[in-house]
Amino acid sequence: MxxxxxxxxxxxxxxxxxxxxxxxxxxxxxxxxxxxxxxxxxxxxxxxxxxxxxxxxxxxxxxxxxxxxxxxxxxxxxxxxxxxxxxxxxxxxxxxxxxxxxxxxxxxxxxxxxxxxxxxxxxxxxxxxxxxxxxxxxxxxxxxxxxxxxxxxxxxxxxxxxxxxxxxxxxxAGFVSGDLSFTYTMTGVIQQMLAVIKERYGLDVSHESMNVARFITHVRYLFVRIQQRRQLKGHESTIGKGIRQYYPEATHTAQQLATIVELRLGKQLSEDEVSYLALHVARMTMGGDDPAV
Missing domain, CATH: 1.10.1790.10 (PRD domain)
Structure with a gap:
């Protein structure tokens, strides 16, 4: 060198x-x-x-x-x-x-x-x-x-x-931005999301639950995709529509969560991102921690 x-x-x-x-x-x-x-x-x-x-x-x-x-x-x-x-x-x-x-x-x-x-x-x-x-x-x-x-x-x-x-x-260190304020914002948004789910469904959203842990991990990767401008999209004809049709109540909740993201970050989530949020919400509301849910 x-x-x-x-x-x-x-x-x-x-x-x-x-x-x-x-x-x-x-x-x-x-x-x-x-x-x-x-x-x-x-x-x-x-x-x-x-x-x-x-x-x-x-x-x-x-x-x-x-x-x-x-x-x-x-x-x-x-x-x-x-x-x-x-x-x-x-x-x-x-x-x-x-x-x-x-x-x-x-x-x-x-x-x-x-x-x-x-x-x-x-x-x-x-x-x-x-x-x-x-x-x-x-x-x-x-x-x-x-x-x-x-x-x-x-x-x-x-x-x-x-x-x-x-x-x-x-x-x-996992984000594109080196600005620690983004991590503070993400922390607050995840807490808001969990609070909405807890209030809406009366659920225990402690991190000991496997499905809650999965939700938190999914949202963290969502924030990475937002930072990298690589939101999930393009699969609307199959997976996304299927999730929304099968879980209408969870989809409504996911749309509320997407609104929180838009208000806090000024970024609108794609339909696919909302669909996958709905899937994770549905997992939490169905009870149990079966990986196949």
Missing amino acids: KAVRVLNNNVVLACDEKDRPVILTGRGIGFSSRQGKPVDPSLVERVFVPADGRDPSAGSGPDGDPARLAEAMALISEEVLQAVVTALEDVGIEGRESTRPTLAIAVADHVAGALDRAARGIVIEYPLRAEVQTLYATEYAQAQLLLQAINEYVTPRLEASEATPLALHLVN
């Missing part, structure tokens, strides 16, 4: 053997690197390879530019950046080579702020803790492990409550 630009002693923008832009991190890697010259591989601790030359979780704006990402990474202190990227690898969230530099940047930036608050004795209570634990159980469990790993490398140790924002950053 050849150095393109040395950002600081620990971050280098380079090109790999396929001429792809990559971001390299490692203690002292920038000190011995020179523009246009090969980078000493023994100094490379982490390689970030944005897909197609861009970070897929950073969208199409300037934040997806590898040079901008490298600059942002260079602004984070060496100790915090190393703690985060090592912890991400320790718990199996990211490997030595990663296609998501914005995840490392976002987590490291949050950890830097959290360490500053901890040093000053400032404690923050995160209001979305219950929602995050319920809606994003997998990411919350990962975040708890990540927090434990980070605490092995930093001083002072971070409070257990920091697992909530870390989980949100892990959820956010």
